[in-house]
Amino acid sequence: MHGVFHRLAIVALMSMAFISTSSAADSKPHHIAIQVDQNDPQVMNLVLNNASNVIEYYRNKNEEVDIDIVAYGPGLHMLRADTSPVQDRVKRLKDMVFPGKIQFSACNNTKQGMEKAEHHAIALVPDATIVPSGVVHLMELQEQGWSYVRP
Template structure:
């Protein structure tokens, strides 16, 4: 009888520790989302998807990292002068500091600057990457999930 009570007590004490160990071994959630269209509906859908992913994992008590990569016509999402979603980008970045990255393709930026004959500023919440397509490839090679709206 003492053995059974001892095992039951050990299970009660170790149960929470075992679940912590499982959480620590859990694969991280990481999602890369592509934006390659100059379409406010697509841009809003991407931001909605990002928000829903964040809320889903917050509800489960889990972290998720997101990276939204814009290139080609989708660069308008991250241009300071043409972004129809700049306020939403700022809000989302503030909502989950350090958990979401906005990446702007430098190849596209340079092409736009050449075509328009002036410098292009990006929203302050974004970072410039050498190539949007290459960035998406690298994230996938690192095990990130990939979403294209």
């Protein structure tokens, strides 16, 4: 009789393990928007560190995460081809994840304002995606249930 209970306990434990791993795999993807509004290399590196840590955390749990790093105001320098102190890291981070899992959003309002002030067109890093307004983009992501971080 003791062997029967032992086998039942093992079957129950295996069922619980299957349920917990399948529910993790079936969970909805996580979404995080990270704001960059300062022309400060330390802040930009902190944002990239945060994104890398989030990617690794969920990769280790076999869960999906979508990240949108939104640069506007002075923070747009993060995504400017001529002034970004972190463009190599931006490319490495983009290459580290599956396509579509990370986006670098550049505020078009800020870009146009900088172009007007500097009297020339501004090129962005190849991995940047232009959004009409960085602030509106952040607001809309939050309305869709995205988590929001400002380092």
